[in-house]
Amino acid sequence: MSAAWGAARPRRATVVVTWLVLIGALLYFLGPVYWVVVSATKSNQDLYTTSGLLPAANHIAENYATLLAWTQNQFWRWVGNSVFYSAAAGVIGTLVSVAVGYGLAKFKTPGGAAVQVAVLAGLLFPIALLTVPLYLLFIQLGLVNTPWAVIIPSCVSPFGVFLGRIYVEASVPDELLEAARLDGASELRIFFAVVLRLLAPAMVTIFLFIFVATWNNFLLPLMMLTTNELKPVTVGLYGMMSYFNPQYGAVLQGALLGVLPLIVLFLGLQRYWQAGLASGAVK
Amino acid sequence: MAARDRRARGGRGFGRRGFGRSHEARTGWMFLSPFVLLFALCFLAPIVVSVRAAFHRDLPTGGGLYGGGELVETFVGVENFAQVLATPALWAGLGRVVLFGIFQIPVMIGLALLLALLLDSEVVRRVTVFRLGFFLPFAIPGVIAALLWTYIYSPRLSPINQVLGAVGAPIDFFHPQMILVSMANMTTWTFAGYNMLIFLAALQAIPRELYEAARIDGASEARIVWAIKIPMVAPAALLAVLLSIIGTIQLFNEPTVLATVNPWMGNDFTPMVLAYNAMTGQAQPSGAGPASAVSIVMAVFAGVLAAGYALAQRRLAR
Amino acid sequence: MEHTVARAAGVLAAVAALAATSACAGTQATTTAPSPAAPGTTAVTGGEPVEIAYLHRLPDGEGMTKVAELAEQWNEENPDIQVTATKFDGRAAEMITKIEADVQAGTAPCLAQAGYAEVPSLFTRGLLADVTSEAAGYADNYSAGAFSLMTVGGTTVGLPQDGGPLVYYYNAAEFERLGLTVPTTMTELADVAKTAAGQGKYVVAFQPDEAQYWLAAQAAAAGGTWFSAENDAWRVDAAGEASQQVAGLWQDLLDSDAALVEQRWGDGFRGALNDQSLIGTIGAAWEAPLLAGDMAGTANEGQWSVAQLPSFGSEAMTGPDGGFGVVVLRTCDHPAEAMEFNNWLNTQIDALVSQGLVVAATGPMETPEAIRTFYGGQDVFAELATANENLNPDFPYIPTYPAIGAEMAAAADRAGSGQGTVMDIFTTAQEASVSSLEDAGLPVAR
Structure with a gap:
């Protein structure tokens, strides 16, 4: 709010260049998505015989029927599974990440530095190579073929930890914590009532990253889950692609329908980014 | 402003308040422990298994053409390392990913930063469409991105070449001289918006009064960007670059996708492709031992690069 | 360092303890077995299935x-x-x-x-x-x-x-229009290919991405055996006489531009089928439904046919792809x-x-209607069954065969673009087979 008053009106040339760059970037990022949208309406044949830029005969309904048939009517269930796994991992992972970030940034925790080094070292190791040992471990724990086998590893986000720490350092003032302590609030209460509120935009960002990463994770659920009813949608779509003559239009439509919940989520989280904006100004 | 500075340097509340040190340690660990437990389970334990595997090899003992149909895990010392280090493909792959990173990371991070700054500027009020649009590629599942790029780059079907071909300048995206650029484009498309979001979140966390104060002091918009915004996103940018370096050393999806239509790329185009195919027995050397050895070599390499970058950055910042 | 290790060990122990309790809880809730029972191997006791x-x-x-x-x-x-x-x-x-x-x-x-x-x-x-x-x-x-x-x-x-015995697929209508005869030997294949190329068509495609199985199967069809036993060790013969024959054919076709060079699973192959510049291909039996699917709804409908692989050696034999x-x-x-x-x-x-399979079981396979229509009413699966019976019975694979595919495909890609020879593919297979066997600790006869 207050920023608007003080800002000098940007010059016309600046405005024009800014818009040109932003729209150019939007075209770059959405151009390929446009191809997915157009191709999802085509028959397999038209995909290869008509221009990729233009729509051909409308095959939306046929492709949707094919999608349901190939997924044995499990498509929406799989989307639901994906939403559940991603949301659970996102919520748990965000809380856990922000807690570490807070613990590292605001407390002299012995071993804190070692934890950070370990997390960084953990990142260096390619995760795909860890999937098989993790699978063996989870068999021992009896977690294989349960939602936890996907949720637990997905909510460990080294990136979220560092991001959490950076955001805590940037937007949680010590005075506020001290004031709360003087009021006699417990540490947990301070964390949940004060810190988390201040971190809303950061948490939304971390949540979104973990959510999408879980959504798109493929190797982990492929190894961990065998029951048809437990599959997330990416594994199901991959299954449609792993044979020689995939039904492209149906797969692409499945991908688009699968992205819808992500878009809804993104728009829903919008509010919190804005809220964060406002609370950032709170002293 | 002054108050801000003090609170940034004034240390952490606990020490001054006189709570015991052990109390602070306990509280700190209370916040650290959930993650540390999960991390130990999902990262450390598998890493320990994997490192152990790097010193072992599954060898046949039964004799005969098929080794008796039984493999025995055998300790082989550093033999796996010696073997993978002597594999030319590993070094060629490392060379490729370094070359790739040198131009791709600056372009991607620069683009992400530029877009974040533009969206954070006063020009654009409604950022939702852009924020979503830039981020959307990250939400496209890998299997679909594979389909997408093999089509867009396809010599025969490429919509880009439909346009460029009309003006007589088609691009051969699969040419050996071009393939790294094609991969870099895929990576940038996927991750630029992701990094943009990180920067944008950092930018929007900056209290607006800082800008006002600066403007009252007569600072130009460019000066505000340079003196306030850039330093405030610097930690996030450092992190983004570090992760990009690590991600580049582990480059896997893009070369795997492109290799399906370009067999000349082989099963060892990047170190990670080599490691994965060694793990699944589709490359030489083969098996869990060599695969682990390759990934440890990669981890060390990435660690050295990342540490080198972090140190250089710190020196520059002084 | 000591410190970190000790701490890590402590953490691991804690995790293990936690894990043990949760695993126990899980077991109690679901089964009575003391250890998690394998899903595929539940024991039978007293009439349980x-x-x-x-x-x-x-x-x-x-x-x-x-x-x-x-x-x-x-x-x-x-x-x-x-x-x-x-x-x-x-x-x-x-x-x-x-x-x-x-x-x-x-x-x-x-x-x-x-x-x-x-x-x-x-x-x-x-x-x-x-x-x-x-x-x-x-x-x-x-x-x-x-x-x-x-x-x-x-x-x-x-x-x-x-x-997956190799067979020959061809567009019968186009063959007739161009006055081509269906080749029955390797020599005829080369002649027909050159004649067709003169008229701007390809009756065969060189497919680098399929090199590992597709070319090996051709060597098998020429009577070759790549891997055999000699004194309880592997004798590798991937670049022998049969392979040389196959290499000779393809080198000739490539040198005279009489074969289309395309990846089998790339867009170019499908495109060439659709625009009828490619009117024949050597492919595995399981490609019959795939080719039909790829070309469904184009002018190719009803025009194609399946024939036995032209004989590559002295007798009519095919190889497993x-x-x-x-x-x-x-x-x-x-x-x-x-x-x-x-x-x-x-x-x-x-x-x-x-499911699109050419079954290994003996017994009549009914050609599905859609496939029969695409292949102009031909009883395709009967033809494929014949190919199944003509398989080279002696073409075993080595245990490390999966590891040599990428190298063969890369060599084939080079051969296809003129940067190498077709024979290089087979020498690559030979060398990679030997080195992969040795690397796996398996005996190789020298």
């Missing part, structure tokens, strides 16, 4: 008889042997990685789909059960060539499901019951044909 788990990679697509439905049908007819079929959504190599971990943990299914060229590799890795005696009773149900591919050094490990069977995994507690289902499954010819 035997449970068999089966992991497959069949497409299970629209209009196909689903594997799960087959299992259901079996379960109704066989209350004592209950089968659970699960589809694996990843690639073959990923499935093997999972199975290997499962066998290690004792939680593997009883039955799993495996490519013929992967069977020796699985066997060497100790993942397969010896079901020689159980299989003996079912051997007559399958083509001898396919059955032999499920036998590793005298040990039978499962039953064959699908076969892919195909797979169903193996019994080592940790299976009930191999006999598993094999009973295995045999029943693999003799459900109509259902398997609906």
Whole structure:
């Protein structure tokens, strides 16, 4: 709010260049998505015989029927599974990440530095190579073929930890914590009532990253889950692609329908980014 | 402003308040422990298994053409390392990913930063469409991105070449001289918006009064960007670059996708492709031992690069 | 350093303790067994049915008889042997990685789909059960060539499901229009290709991405045997006389621009079929439905035909290009019951044909209507069955065969673009075979 008053009106040339760059970037990022949208309406044949830029005969309904048939009517269930796994991992992972970030940034925790080094070292190791040992471990724990086998590893986000720490350092003032302590609030209460509120935009960002990463994770659920009813949608779509003559239009439509919940989520989280904006100004 | 500075340097509340040190340690660990437990389970334990595997090899003992149909895990010392280090493909792959990173990371991070700054500027009020649009590629599942790029780059079907071909300048995206650029484009498309979001979140966390104060002091918009915004996103940018370096050393999806239509790329185009195919027995050397050895070599390499970058950055910042 | 390690160890111990408690809780809640029981191998005691788990990679697509439905049908007819079929959504190599971990943990299914060229590799890795005696009773149900591919050094490990003998596909209408005759020998093939090329058409395509199996199968068709036993060691002959013959043919075709060079699974191949610049191709039997699907709705409908592979050697023989069977995994507690289902499954010819397979079981295959129409009314599957019977019976694979594919394909790509020769592909195969065997600790005859 207050920023608007003080800002000098940007010059016309600046405005024009800014818009040109932003729209150019939007075209770059959405151009390929446009191809997915157009191709999802085509028959397999038209995909290869008509221009990729233009729509051909409308095959939306046929492709949707094919999608349901190939997924044995499990498509929406799989989307639901994906939403559940991603949301659970996102919520748990965000809380856990922000807690570490807070613990590292605001407390002299012995071993804190070692934890950070370990997390960084953990990142260096390619995760795909860890999937098989993790699978063996989870068999021992009896977690294989349960939602936890996907949720637990997905909510460990080294990136979220560092991001959490950076955001805590940037937007949680010590005075506020001290004031709360003087009021006699417990540490947990301070964390949940004060810190988390201040971190809303950061948490939304971390949540979104973990959510999408879980959504798109493929190797982990492929190894961990065998029951048809437990599959997330990416594994199901991959299954449609792993044979020689995939039904492209149906797969692409499945991908688009699968992205819808992500878009809804993104728009829903919008509010919190804005809220964060406002609370950032709170002293 | 002054108050801000003090609170940034004034240390952490606990020490001054006189709570015991052990109390602070306990509280700190209370916040650290959930993650540390999960991390130990999902990262450390598998890493320990994997490192152990790097010193072992599954060898046949039964004799005969098929080794008796039984493999025995055998300790082989550093033999796996010696073997993978002597594999030319590993070094060629490392060379490729370094070359790739040198131009791709600056372009991607620069683009992400530029877009974040533009969206954070006063020009654009409604950022939702852009924020979503830039981020959307990250939400496209890998299997679909594979389909997408093999089509867009396809010599025969490429919509880009439909346009460029009309003006007589088609691009051969699969040419050996071009393939790294094609991969870099895929990576940038996927991750630029992701990094943009990180920067944008950092930018929007900056209290607006800082800008006002600066403007009252007569600072130009460019000066505000340079003196306030850039330093405030610097930690996030450092992190983004570090992760990009690590991600580049582990480059896997893009070369795997492109290799399906370009067999000349082989099963060892990047170190990670080599490691994965060694793990699944589709490359030489083969098996869990060599695969682990390759990934440890990669981890060390990435660690050295990342540490080198972090140190250089710190020196520059002084 | 000491410190960190000690702490890490402590953390791990804590995790293990936590894990132990949660695992116990899980076990109590679900079963009474003291250890987590393997899904595929639940013990039978006192009339309880035997449970068999089966992991497959069949497409299970629209209009196909689903594997799960087959299992259901079996379960109704066989209350004592209950089968659970699960589809694996990843690639073959990923499935093997999972199975290997499962066998290690004792939680593997009883039955799993495996490519013929992967069977020796699985066997060497100790993942397969010896079901020689159980299989003996079912051997007559399958083509001898396919059955032999499920036998590793005298040990039978499962039953064959699908076969991939090479055949020749061609657009009969275009052939007639151009006055071409269908080639029956290698020499005729080269002549026809050159004649067609003169008229701007290709009757054959060189497919670098398929080099590993497609070219090996051609060497087999020319009478070659790449891998054989010599004093209990592997004798590798991938660049021998038969391979040289195959290399000669393709080098000639490439040098005279009489073969289209395209990746089999790239857009270019499909595009060339659609615009009818490619009017013939050497392909595996399982490509019959794929080619029909690729060209459905174009001018090609009803024009194509299937013929036997032109003879590459002295006699009419073809080679195995892919195909797979169903193996019994080592940790299976009930191999006999598993094999009973295995045999029943693999003799459900109509259902398997609906999944796009050219079944390895003997017995009449009915050509599905859509395929018959595409191939101008031809009884395609009868032709393919003939090819199945003409398979070179002696073309076993080495346990490290999966590891040499990428190198062969890369060499083939170079040959296709003129940067190498076709013979280089076979010398690459020779060298890679030897080095991969030695690397795996298996004996190679010198």
